[in-house]
Amino acid sequence: MTVINKDLCIGCKICQKYCTVDAFVYDKEEKKMRVDQDRCTECYVCLRQKVCPRDAIKPVELDNFYKQFQHVLSDPVENHGVTGVTGRGTEEVKTNDVSGRVKKGQVGICIDMGRPGMGVYLRDAEKVAMACAEAGVELASQVHTPLAALMPDLTTGKLVDECLGYHLLSVIVEGNCQAEELKQVLQALKKVSKEIDTVFSLGLIVRTDENGETEALSCLDELGIPQPHRGKVNVGLGKPLTLA
Ligand code: SF4
Ligand code: SF4
Structure with missing residues (x-):
């Protein structure tokens, strides 16, 4: 899980520019950032890119299967x-x-x-x-x-x-x-x-x-669906296991 350490956050909003799904929410009263846990995909872009100048964004251990699933599919460098x-x-x-x-x-x-x-x-x-x-x-x-x-x-x-x-x-x-x-x-x-x-x-x-x-x-x-403008053509050099 991705969270903000409020003691370190100075409310500069730099992190908002980097989140892939707008999960950083600025709290006007506290003048601090928080992570909307329902929106956050655990993609770890903010963590990998070290976007926070105060190092206030922290990972918390993903403690359930669905959280881990969410992270593995959302983080492009993770291996399934x-x-x-x-x-x-x-x-x-x-x-x-x-x-x-x-x-x-x-x-x-x-x-x-x-x-x-x-x-x-x-x-x-x-x-x-x-x-x-x-x-x-x-x-x-x-x-x-x-x-x-x-x-x-x-x-x-x-x-x-x-x-x-x-x-x-x-x-x-x-x-x-x-x-x-x-x-x-x-x-x-x-x-x-x-x-x-x-x-x-x-x-x-x-x-x-x-x-x-x-x-x-x-x-x-x-069905009135536009034909694709591009396609990927595989010429079969990979010799598929089945020719059926
Ligand atoms: S970049 Fe860091 S210090 Fe700035 S608002 Fe985001 S979490 Fe807070
Ligand atoms: S982990 Fe990804 S989705 Fe979550 S706050 Fe960071 S950049 Fe946004």
Whole structure:
């Protein structure tokens, strides 16, 4: 947990410029800063960059699992213990040429929630995960993605209640659906995007045909979703474990 030692704080407000989610709150009466613990993501930017001239910002031991989870996903230099990946703990299905996680006839779904300046509460990640699961997405397991550790039943996407109030800098909801289910998944995402208090960007991972075409783009057109201006093309040199 990140806290301010009030005996050291001189209320200069320098720290406010550095917080990724506006978690430093100035107390006008006391003329001191405090950390809004509901907003703080434990990203440790303020601590790593030593932004306080009085060294008044202090880390307090993260004494529960959810606090540690929050820190590991919000601090880009932390390594996730299970997946072994730094920065949100997942390589996502974007490395499909190596992992072969998205098979022919499937679409990989990667929903990148939250942004610096905004963050994401896990209650909103739950809404998105549940909307995906209901629309036919098979959510990724915790071998691949950290969020699954909070999801006792991957078929529903429901998270454990204890975690819902925690605020992260960013988190990724990911999984696969069958190509014919993509339209209903996109419709569910359009609907849930109006029910959450943050933003997300959507990545679609597909195997193109020999002409470089994919039906997924027609699906976007059909629903009036602008086609992406950029994409990442993996040419398959990683020899995926499955060619199916
Ligand atoms: S930078 Fe340090 S001294 Fe200045 S307001 Fe923030 S915590 Fe207080
Ligand atoms: S740990 Fe991150 S979110 Fe928390 S006060 Fe510091 S910069 Fe802001």
